[in-house]
Amino acid sequence: MSLNIPKNLKYTTDHEWAKLENGIVTVGITDFAQSSLGDIVFVELPEVGTKIEKGTSFGVVESIKSVSDLYSPVTGEVVEKNSDLESSPEQCNSEAYNSWMIKIKVAKPDQFEELMAPSAYEEYCQNSH
C-alpha cells in the first residue's frame, strides 16, 4: 500500500495530521485514516472558543457503518472550525490534507514538537496493518 504522507506535517498515533503556523495548530485526519474509515458521511466539530486537551476527543467522524472519535494533538483553544465539512463530509475522503477540521491556539507549543515526524508516522502506519 502506498501511503500519502506529506513531509510538511506532523502526525498523531490516532491518525490526525497537524500543522503549526504562528502559534496556531491546524488539524485534520490523514489519508490513511480516511481510507480505513471508508465513506465519511458526518463530521461533528467543536464550537469556536472550546478549550481542548491534548489526546482528548474534540469531535467525531462517522462513516456509514462506524463512529470514530477525533483526538486533539495539542492543548489549547479552538479559534476556527471548518463548517464546510459539516455540509460536505465527503471532502475528508477526496482531499484529506485540504480538509482541515479545526484550528487551535496552542497553549503549550512543545506539544507540537512531540508529534510524529512523517517518517515515523509512515512506519507507524505500516506496522498497524
Next chain:
Amino acid sequence: MNKVTLYDSHKKLNAKFAPFAGWDMPIQYQNVKDEVLAVRNAVGVFDVSHMGEFFVEGPDTYAFLDYLLPNDISGAAMGKAIYSPLCREDGSIVDDLIVYKLDAEKALVCVNASNIEKDFLWFQKFLKGYNCTLTNQSDKYSLLAIQGPHTIQTLKKLGWDDADLGLEYYACIERADYIIARTGYTGEDGFEIFCSHQFVQELWDKLMELNVKPCGLAARDVLRLEVCYPLYGHELSDEVTPLDSALKWTIKSQKNSYVGKEALEKYKPKSKLIKLTLEKGIPRADYNVLNDKQEVIGKVTSGTLSIILNQGIAIARVDLAKANQSSLFYVAIRDKLYEAKETKKPFVTGGHL
C-alpha cells in the same frame, strides 16, 4: 477464524474484512454507498457462505418442523420458502430462519451463522419420536445472494435455466449442483444460491466477468435496515418474543401445537419496535431513545445513514406504555438530543416481486 471459499477472490478485489460470527467476512469492497445503489438500481452479489444450512429428511420432516416452528410449515405448498422465528417454550427467540421445502421428505433450513450450534442443539432436543434425520451441512455449502432489479437479465446472460428464473417470490428448487430460491435480505428481487465450494468459485468468477457489483456485509446491513428486516442480535434476541418484535404474522395460533404456543398465547408484550427517521444525526445501536417528556423509554437496536433517504434511520425497542403516549421522540447522540419522527411504513420500499 473461518475463511469462506472465495476469500482469495475477495482479497484480490481489495475487500475490507472483519470478523463476523467466527468468520473473516468481506465488509465492503470499494464503497458502501455504491454497493447499496447497485442493489437498489442494478445488481449486486453477496457472499454469505457463513450462514448455516441444516437438512431435515424423512417422512416426518414437516411434522417435525411444524412442531418446532410457530409459522405454518406443513400448510405451505411444496417448493415454497417460509420465514419463521424459532422459539423456546417460554416464547423467547432462539433464532430466525428460513425453511425451504425442497420435496415431501427433505427441507433445507437456513440459520444465522452466529446461532448454528445453539440452533442445532435446540432442533435435536425435539427430534425424538419423529421419523426424520437432522444434519448440519453448513461446512459443505457456500451461499451467494444475487440481488437487484437486473438479477434476471444477469443470470440470463450466464445461460441460467429459465425454469429457475421463473421461480415465484419465496419459492425454491433443488438441482443437481445447487439449490436456488427467490429469497434475499435486501427487499429487492433476487436469488439465493446454495451450492458446493467448487460451484461457487465458477459462479462468482462469471458474475465478476459480467461486472456484477461485489457487495459486503456493510451494504447488506444498510439494505435490510432500509426495508426494516430484523437482524438477530439486534431486533431479535433470547430476551424477547416474536410478539415484542413485529413478528405476530409468523405466529399461527390455529396450529394445534408448536414449541412456545402456550406461552405466546398468554403473553402480553412489554416492549415494541418502532421505526424512526432523523433530520439530523446518525442513530446507532444502543443509543438511548426518549419520549416527548424526555424520559428514556428504550434503545436503538439498529441504526444507520439511509443511502436512499440520505438521512438517519433507526429501529428502536421501546417501552410499550411510555411510547404509545408519545407523538415525538428523541435519540441521544453523544450529549445531544436529536428529534426523531416515527414512521409506520418501511423507510424504503424494495422492488421485490
